[in-house]
Amino acid sequence: xxxxxxxxxxxxxxxxxxxxxxxxxxxxxxxxxxxxxxxxxxxxxxxxxxxxxxxxxxxxxxxxxxxxxxxxxxxxxxxxxxxxxxxxxxxxxxxxxxxxxxxxxxxxxxxxxxxxxxxxxxxxxxxxxxxxxxxxxxxxxxxxxxxxxxxxxxxxxxxxxxxxxxxxxxxxxxxxxxxxxxxxxxxxxxxxxxxxxxxxxxxxxxxxxxxxxxxxxxxxxxxxxxxxxxxxxxxxxxxxxxxxxxxxxxxxxxxxxxxxx
Amino acid sequence: xxxxxxxxxxxxxxxxxxxxxxxxxxxxxxxxxxxxxxxxxxxxxxxxxxxxxxxxxxxxxxxxxxxxxxxxxxxxxxxxxxxxxxxxxxxxxxxxxxxxxxxxxxxxxxxxxxxxxxxxxxxxxxxxxxxxxxxxxxxxxxxxxxxxxxxxxxxxxxxxxxxxxxxxxxxxxxxxxxxxxxxxxxxxxxxxxxxxxxxxxxxxxxxxxxxxxxxxxxxxxxxxxxxxxxxxxxxxxxxxxxxxxxxxxxxxxxxxxxxxx
Numbered sequence: 001x002x003x004x005x006x007x008x009x010x011x012x013x014x015x016x017x018x019x020x021x022x023x024x025x026x027x028x029x030x031x032x033x034x035x036x037x038x039x040x041x042x043x044x045x046x047x048x049x050x051x052x053x054x055x056x057x058x059x060x061x062x063x064x065x066x067x068x069x070x071x072x073x074x075x076x077x078x079x080x081x082x083x084x085x086x087x088x089x090x091x092x093x094x095x096x097x098x099x100x101x102x103x104x105x106x107x108x109x110x111x112x113x114x115x116x117x118x119x120x121x122x123x124x125x126x127x128x129x130x131x132x133x134x135x136x137x138x139x140x141x142x143x144x145x146x147x148x149x150x151x152x153x154x155x156x157x158x159x160x161x162x163x164x165x166x167x168x169x170x171x172x173x174x175x176x177x178x179x180x181x182x183x184x185x186x187x188x189x190x191x192x193x194x195x196x197x198x199x200x201x202x203x204x205x206x207x208x209x210x211x212x213x214x215x216x217x218x219x220x221x222x223x224x225x226x227x228x229x230x231x232x233x234x235x236x237x238x239x240x241x242x243x244x245x246x247x248x249x250x251x252x253x254x255x256x257x258x259x260x261x
Numbered sequence: 262x263x264x265x266x267x268x269x270x271x272x273x274x275x276x277x278x279x280x281x282x283x284x285x286x287x288x289x290x291x292x293x294x295x296x297x298x299x300x301x302x303x304x305x306x307x308x309x310x311x312x313x314x315x316x317x318x319x320x321x322x323x324x325x326x327x328x329x330x331x332x333x334x335x336x337x338x339x340x341x342x343x344x345x346x347x348x349x350x351x352x353x354x355x356x357x358x359x360x361x362x363x364x365x366x367x368x369x370x371x372x373x374x375x376x377x378x379x380x381x382x383x384x385x386x387x388x389x390x391x392x393x394x395x396x397x398x399x400x401x402x403x404x405x406x407x408x409x410x411x412x413x414x415x416x417x418x419x420x421x422x423x424x425x426x427x428x429x430x431x432x433x434x435x436x437x438x439x440x441x442x443x444x445x446x447x448x449x450x451x452x453x454x455x456x457x458x459x460x461x462x463x464x465x466x467x468x469x470x471x472x473x474x475x476x477x478x479x480x481x482x483x484x485x486x487x488x489x490x491x492x493x494x495x496x497x498x499x500x501x502x503x504x505x506x507x508x509x510x511x512x513x514x515x516x517x518x519x520x521x522x
Contacts, residue, residue, distance in 0.1 A: 011382035056383070085385035120319070121272035122387060124346035 004072070005063045005099060006092040007251045008047075010056060013125050013237065014086065017053040018060075027051075027087070031062070034082050038075060039068040048105045048244040052196070054236030056126060059109075059243040061251065063101040091251045099246075107172065107245040109189045110198045112238045114206065116180035123183075128238035130206060133180040137209030141186065144208045144215035145174040147222055148201065155225040159196035159233075167194060167225075180209070187242070200227075202234035265333070266324045266360060267353040268512045269308075271317060274386050274498065275347065278314040279321075288312075288348075292323070295343050299336060300329040309366045309505040313457070315497030317387060320370075320504040322512065324362040352512045360507075368433065368506040370450045371459045373499045375467065377441035384444075389499035391467060394441040398470030402447065405469045405476040406435040408483055409462065416486040420457035420494075428455060428486075441470070448503070461488075463495035 008031065016024040020032065028045060035043040048061040072092045079089045098104075113126055116133040134140075148154075148171050155167040173189040186205060188198055204221060207213035221229045244251075269292065277285040281293065289306060296304040309322040333353045340350045359365075373389075377398075380388040395401075409415075409432050416428040434450040447466060449459055465482060468474035482490045505512075 009382050011385075058381070080379045085380075086382050088379055088381055088385075118341045118349055119346075120349055121270050121347050122317070122319075124272075124349075126383060 001065050001067060001097070002069075003063055003065050003095050003097045003099060004075070004092060005061060005095045005101060005250065006076075007090040008060045008062055009058050009088040009090065010060070011086045011125065012051060012054050012056045015053065017055070018047060018049075018051045027057075027060075030083065030087070031079070034079055035064060035066075038070055038078055039066045041067055046101045048101045049108060049193070049241050051239075051241055052199075052236055054239075056237075056240040058240055059251070060241050061101045061105065061244045061246075063095065063099060065097075093250075095250075099248075101244075104246055105192070105244045106247055107189060107191060107243075108193060108241070109187060109243040109245075110193065111240050111242045112186045112188075112198065112202050112234070113183060113240075114180075114186070114202075114209075114238055115183040117182075119183065125237060126240065127183060128206075128235050130210070132210040133184070133206075134209060134211050135180060137180045138176045138178065138184055140208050140211075140215050141184070141205045142174075142176045144205060144213075144218040145176070145186075145188075145201075147216070147218040149174050152222055153225050154194055154197055154222070156221050156227055156229045157197045157200040158194035158227060159200075160227055162195040164194055169194060169197070184209075196233050198239060199233035199236065200230050202238070203231045206234055207231065262326050262328060262358070263330075264324055264326050264356050264358045264360060265336070265353060266322060266356045266362060266511065267337075268351040269321045269323055270319050270349040270351065271321070272347045272386065273312060273315050273317045276314065278316070279308060279310075279312045288318075288321075291344065291348070292340070295340055296325060296327075299331055299339055300327045302328060307362045309362045310369060310454070310502055312500075312502055313460075313497055315500075317498075317501040319501055320512070321502050322362045322366070322505045322507075324356065324360060326358075354511075356511075360509075362505075365507055366453070366505045367508055368450060368452060368504075369454060369502070370448060370504040370506075371454065372501050372503045373447045373449075373459065373463050373495070374444060374501075375441075375447070375463075375470075375499055376444040378443075380444065386498060387501065388444060389467075389496050391471070393471040394445070394467070395470060395472045396441060398441045399437045399439065399445055401469050401472075401476050402445070402466045403435075403437045405466055405474075405479045406437070406447075406449075406462075408477070408479040410435050413483055414486050415455055415458055415483070417482050417488060417490045418458045418461040419455035419488060420461075421488055423456040425455055430455060430458070445470075457494050459500060460494035460497065461491050463499070464492045467495055468492065 018027045020028040045062045045064040114128040119127040151170040279288045281289040306323045306325045375389040377394040412431040
């Protein structure tokens, strides 16, 4: 049995999320079906993060086991040809069986894009258009994020249907770049995220950027440790799983020529 | 009667081309329907270029006449809200009745994107993936284009169903940027283009970039003045109508912060 890992990019717009569901088109379903044809036996993949419907990926990492002896260059090519334009596979490699895409990941980075001006058509699938964002949204959002950085109980930021045993996570870094007119990018890095955590944080940040919530109120939301203290989740399409990191340095950093997402 | 002009960006993927057709979803059909609701009377728009199915626009220009007194900021906002993420309207303004989007345009620029490596999902709707492009595709394509620049009879580069009276056009500028691995961009500027002209030129350039056609053979294709001398058109989705220019300076140049398409 060989264990293989790979990076999977996808446009989440037309998928019913990552996780396999009977009768629905999901990223996992499409990939497992292609891998099954390729390997000649049913394949089950494990992902670093099970992204929700509509969420995109630039850096999702998967692993799977196969009995076959498929060549990795061929695997990459066949997945990329048959997977269509919504998917792209990068950096497939054989890995020791100890590697685990989900439990072995030490750091995840998500990005969320929002713009006060309507984004152009070629960006609109990936950017939330929020006309209410004020001109000083960026510094106010950064101030609000300051209350969340560090090891905290993020119970207020955890979807009600989560099965997590603990709601303590470490938000290692949080920053806001750009401006509302040309597009803002919020980047969050943590050891791990709770279900819907980024989109609940974003829902609060959008209220801050719109001027209807004080930046320092994020402290109260955090201390409440109660999902009811935060508004509902922000729309999925502004969100992208940007990067997952492992102790052995996989995957390679992308070069500057790689377009940002 | 007031004449209004505007810039229209669109993702052509899910449209049956620009031109209105009964029972089909076209860019013109969608825009005329929205404008009709807004103006309270049937509206007919005239475009600088009637792009084919699957071709995108970053700089299409339209004009139309209205009896209504709709405020231009409101027109822009309503078209952008109701038009959805595939469309974006910019720079609407009232113009003298002498302005004509098609006959008044003095210069058109198209861009075509092609990559030897599979493009990432967020670029894949706009970039042709051609694995056969060789590493030296760019200089070979530039050499081939050199034969076409200037005032020429482009009959070999004109779709058979064109209704153009003359097939003489002036290709003012042609350049190739980038490299096959990170993506090539071909940019063509002319006074006007014949039907399918850019995609027929691209079909030849792709053969040149793949190494199956000599760059200098474009001279023979040009001199043949016969559509049969060139291969069929290149795929639509790599093509974008980048810019249309008028003697009065409309539309404004976009700033560098505007993402390239």
